[in-house]
Amino acid sequence: MINEHGILVHSYGPHIFHTRRQKVVDFLSRFTAWRSYEHRVMALIEGRLAPVPFNLTSLEICLPDKALKLAKLLTDTFGKDTSIPILSLRQHDNIALRELGNFVYSRIFLGYTQKQWGLSPEEISPAVTARVPFRISHDDRYFTDFFQAMPKAGYTSMFESMLSHPEITVMLDTAFTDIAGGHASLPCIHTGAIDEYFDFSLDSLPYRSARFEFQHLRQQRHLPVAVVNEPDSDIPHTRVCEYRLLTGQDAPETTVGIEFPCAHLPGKTQQSYPVRTEASVARYKEYKKMARTRTPQTIFCGRLGSFCYYNMDDAVLAGMGAAKAILRFLPPRNRPPDLG
Ligand SMILES: O=c1ccn([C@@H]2O[C@H](COP(=O)(O)OP(=O)(O)O[C@H]3O[C@@H]([C@H](O)CO)[C@H](O)[C@H]3O)[C@@H](O)[C@H]2O)c(=O)[nH]1
Numbered sequence: 001m002i003n004e005h006g007i008l009v010h011s012y013g014p015h016i017f018h019t020r021r022q023k024v025v026d027f028l029s030r031f032t033a034w035r036s037y038e039h040r041v042m043a044l045i046e047g048r049l050a051p052v053p054f055n056l057t058s059l060e061i062c063l064p065d066k067a068l069k070l071a072k073l074l075t076d077t078f079g080k081d082t083s084i085p086i087l088s089l090r091q092h093d094n095i096a097l098r099e100l101g102n103f104v105y106s107r108i109f110l111g112y113t114q115k116q117w118g119l120s121p122e123e124i125s126p127a128v129t130a131r132v133p134f135r136i137s138h139d140d141r142y143f144t145d146f147f148q149a150m151p152k153a154g155y156t157s158m159f160e161s162m163l164s165h166p167e168i169t170v171m172l173d174t175a176f177t178d179i180a181g182g183h184a185s186l187p188c189i190h191t192g193a194i195d196e197y198f199d200f201s202l203d204s205l206p207y208r209s210a211r212f213e214f215q216h217l218r219q220q221r222h223l224p225v226a227v228v229n230e231p232d233s234d235i236p237h238t239r240v241c242e243y244r245l246l247t248g249q250d251a252p253e254t255t256v257g258i259e260f261p262c263a264h265l266p267g268k269t270q271q272s273y274p275v276r277t278e279a280s281v282a283r284y285k286e287y288k289k290m291a292r293t294r295t296p297q298t299i300f301c302g303r304l305g306s307f308c309y310y311n312m313d314d315a316v317l318a319g320m321g322a323a324k325a326i327l328r329f330l331p332p333r334n335r336p337p338d339l340g
Pocket of ligand 1: 014015016017041043052108109110112113116128129130131132142227229231
């Protein structure tokens with residue numbers, strides 16, 4: 001969205017496209033040109049800014065007296081240019097590595113995760129914190145995928161181009177319950193929340209939400225990198241994003257977005273992240289079972305429909321799969337030949 005100062009911002013927080021899947025790149029490239037962009041993030045640790053994921057540069061910044069020795073130990077133990085989840089480092093047999101793991105855990109993960117999820121890192125799936133591993137290299141990019149880019153004219157323009165087709169009608173501000181009386185009798189792809197779709201009949205699924213505060217600054221540049229994380233638990237926000245550094249927009253002034261995670265209140269906030277615990281995943285599976293028997297022609301998709309912590313490329317791939325799957329509901333004579 002272009003804000004009132006003419007700056008392109010992301011209303012729901014920074015979205016950075018990155019993937020290892022060529023077929024997803026090929027598909028999206030039909031609708032957008034790209035601006036090559038490698039994301040870099042820093043975190044404020046004891047008053048100093050250091051790269052996140054924590055890497056050998058972060059080590060030199062945060063623990064300058066021990067950095068050389070620890071870098072050698074890390075490289076000897078795990079190998080050069082490797083990475084390791086923080087929870088594994090904290091459990092290592094070697095006491096120096098365990099202590100280092102505890103240092104990084106307490107300075108980067110504990111407060112941030114508590115704010116982000118309302119839970120400690122141990123209470124959420126280990127896959128979540130493993131998204132930001134300890135890097136045994138000086139690579140300070142947030143992602144290592146071969147394709148990292150932003151849609152040149154923004155995501156809105158990319159989706160407008162995707163939806164501009166004579167057979168596509170877009171109806172905004174229309175609840176799915178307003179169409180065909182709600183539960184679809186025709187084949188349908190539903191990307192809304194599966195618990196809401198079934199009127200919370202098995203109780204609600206837990207999600208986290210976030211509030212974004214935008215500040216326009218009368219200066220050319222505000223941050224050293226596009227995103228600065230704030231892991232301190234006493235400060236309510238988790239990160240600040242300077243959008244022009246993501247989008248490359250040339251402008252004399254800048255806008256930052258500050259992210260405040262919060263609980264999701266059904267009907268009041270937007271679900272942003274599914275909170276996947278053993279109990280919530282079990283409940284989601286019950287909803288899936290219900291979907292199979294009650295609405296077999298509805299394909300649930302996306303972060304909310306699949307109750308999955310998808311990255312954008314995961315969501316696109318699942319969408320491509322759903323588009324193919326829905327064609328199977330067509331009578332065989334109407335199916336495209338490559339569907340079989
Ligand atoms: O400083 C930190 C960073 C992360 N964590 C913990 O790791 C979890 C996963 O982090 P991340 O993948 O960054 O989470 P998110 O889905 O919000 O990231 C998206 O935002 C942008 C970009 O990274 C912004 O800089 C990108 O498009 C997405 O990947 C996190 O939930 C924490 O539990 C931490 O503790 N401390």
